[in-house]
Amino acid sequence: MIDCVENRLLTSRRGLLLGGASFAAWAYLPKFARAADGRDPRLIVVILRGALDGLSTVGPIGDPDYAGLHGSIALTADGAHPAIMLDSFFALHPAMPEFARMYRDRHAAVIHAVATPYRDRSHFDGQDVLESGFVGPGRVQSGWLNRALEALPRGERVSSGLAVGPTTPLVLRGNAPTVGWAPVALPQADDDTAMRLMELYRHRDPALASALSQGLQLDKAASGDDMKATRGNAVAQMRQVARGAAKLMAADDGPRIAALAFDGWDTHANEGGPVGRLAFLLGGLDGALAEFESGLGDRWRETVVVVATEFGRTARINGTDGTDHGTGTIALLAGGAVKGGRVIADWPGLKLANLHEARDLKPTTDLRSVIKGVLQDRFGLSDRVLAETVFPDSASARPMKGLVA
């Protein structure tokens, strides 16, 4: 199975190579413009690995059971670090002022009580489902974003997605060629050495030839004033990664679609409320969103950032002031193209009888509906392609309408 998928990957890359396009894949990235209306949309997918506690990020403080369940780490409307009220019911974690501003400007939205179809509690299987877009975990080697790219009409459409980080996230792996970039802090090999190595790989190892050529091209495109990796903390690293990705995507010939992953959301113990461990991470995410906004400049108007995680965490805090693996959580949308300023939720309530297996926020919205809605509005993919190819067997999860302006 793996073998078969990898061979196809290899073949497609080799095809690219023989076509003479691979080495210059970056430079020849076609302009993505929808001929009909001249729009030039951007999509960024941010995966939060480790399972984000949605109830601590966007707290249903109007729910009478919330404070009791979330106990010492529940968000509150008052106190030293009050949460930011999004409406009369939901409040945003105070570590996210940038997202709050976007929300006020109607360029950010929250979808609550959301989940993928996965109902068990393994991170790795959960991430598999989230990123592969399949109904269950399996040994799948392609992701929904890659298949969405593949489904775009050929021709003037973009043919490459940008994977940010040292390895390509599953969501963007697959047949459609992708390019990768991560911050560097090294004196780089000179062009001549790189060309010689390319030549050797072309003859002996096509897979490495393809990987190297993409790595080289991206690195050039991203390098500039402040793109050298600097020593910094996790927050600075999230910002830096976002800054680099935005810079690449802002270019006229840059990739229109990118995926990246931030780790560390598995808050089993001492998760912290308005301040603490989760607050620290959310501050980093918030900073990354601000970097996307400023780095994309005018393109921000055409941008949608989707933030998603594999599943949520228990509604009730555990014995160690943290939360264990759960089910329902949130997804966030940000960007100038988002029809924002709202929390979209069919709220299930937090009474014991309403919890999934009497422990987790019950999911009432299928995350695939959210993503399908975005993909449809952004890229005009049909219901059928979305339900069969991008998210196989997902006809029952209808694309959510009206998420994007």
Place this chain on the structure above:
Amino acid sequence: MARDTQAALVALNRFGFGARGGASGDLINASSDPRGFVKAELARPNGVLLEAPGLQSTPQLGQAVFAYQDQVKQAREAAKAAAPAETPPAAPTELRRNPSLNAAATEIAGQMAEAKPADNAARPDAMQPNAAAPPAAKPAPQPLNVIQKTFRAEALARLQRATLAECGFTERLVAFWSNHFCISASKGELARIWAGAFEREAIRPHVLGRFPDMLRAVEQHPAMLFFLDNQQSLGPDSRAGQNRKRGLNENLAREIMELHTLGVGGGYTQGDVTSLARIITGWTFAGRQGQLGSPGSFVFSVNAHQPGPQVLLGRSYEATGLAQGEAALADLARHPSTANFIATKFVRHFVADDPPPTLVARLRDVFVKSDGDLKALAMALVDSDEAWKAPLTKMRSPYDFLVASGRLLAQVPEDPSRYLSGLNLLGQPLWSPPGPNGFPDTNAAWAAPEGIKLRLDIAAQIGARLGNNIDPLDLLEFAAADAASIETRRTIERAESRQQALALLLMSPEMQRR
């Protein structure tokens, strides 16, 4: 005797860490008896243990961390007392914005380890210039603290062992099992100082021993208990649970079944996770006060242990205290799902991303029949045909790549810095995987565009640094001899400088694939 260079590459690269340069004669030795060359290492008594001057035990290291934290706290309090007006309590978010790289990682984890805000003082970022500054904290480069020093010493010992090993098969086995039962140094100060000791104490003694013993040693090691939060988990009906109104944390219990033994889909339920979590309540380590035992050593806390019998995977375990959990682990180690999970992972690491099912089945049977004898498992792998016939298509991981380069260049590291920063850059920071499932073990992970480009940058740096003093064609003889492709040989011959030739050699498919 007939020489088989291709088989020698399998022996050295697939099983070991690559041929050593200089006068080692590794490639020639391996080519006359490839299987014997690999097996020879397994026959050495105590060949897996790692003892080096200055490496300390887990309790000693735990006590060093406690002492260090006290010291930092005292320095901070002294500074506060000296200049109360000068130290407005920086908002916690402010404080968190400027830690150094290592401190940032420790920082996040520090939140988990230290419950009370007062303990902020114990965090390394308190030493940063922007925090309330004790008199000693100048923007000048700070001397390494005991945690950083220990981590580097442990890393160096491991790297030296890997560089000097004859074949490197046992060291590869150590790395494999260490990744299977990984902890992450970025969890916090204790995890960072314990990372090396964990491997020396819980992994190495059992790499050629028995799986059930390794499993027990790992799950009772303070580093694992800290990494997966079990020291905080209290039986809800235990005395401590009742007194402190805290309860279970199922993190370790879940990963024991999902990642260490049965594998996901291995036949357990959420109920089993909770049950195992209850069974291992009380598995903890003695804290700085040492009420339960020597600080930093494994202890079983009766007070924290959930009383009563428990049912796990349909079997009942009587309330026998510590023995209850040990019995549960012993049964998990013998479960058929465990044998299957381990055999699959083992073959994936050594043979191919898509492991040949017949070989997996054979190794699974060996595992079952030998009751988890890991030496028998390794021997069965070496004796198989599949392991010698499968093409060398697996990408070397960043650790493999750097160690193999050092071996070929006969450079025994005396300072781990270059290796550690190289591993960070290439996405495989030592003893710090992104999650409890360890680093990935597939080509998809290690042959990505950015990774390859960064490897080239590192190879170019090594070339620039060391290329002057070597003959790249000699190195090619040491690394692959007549098994090298004509294109690789030509590329090296035609390089414009020795520096460039070395970079190209290190990046050649012969050095990148195993």
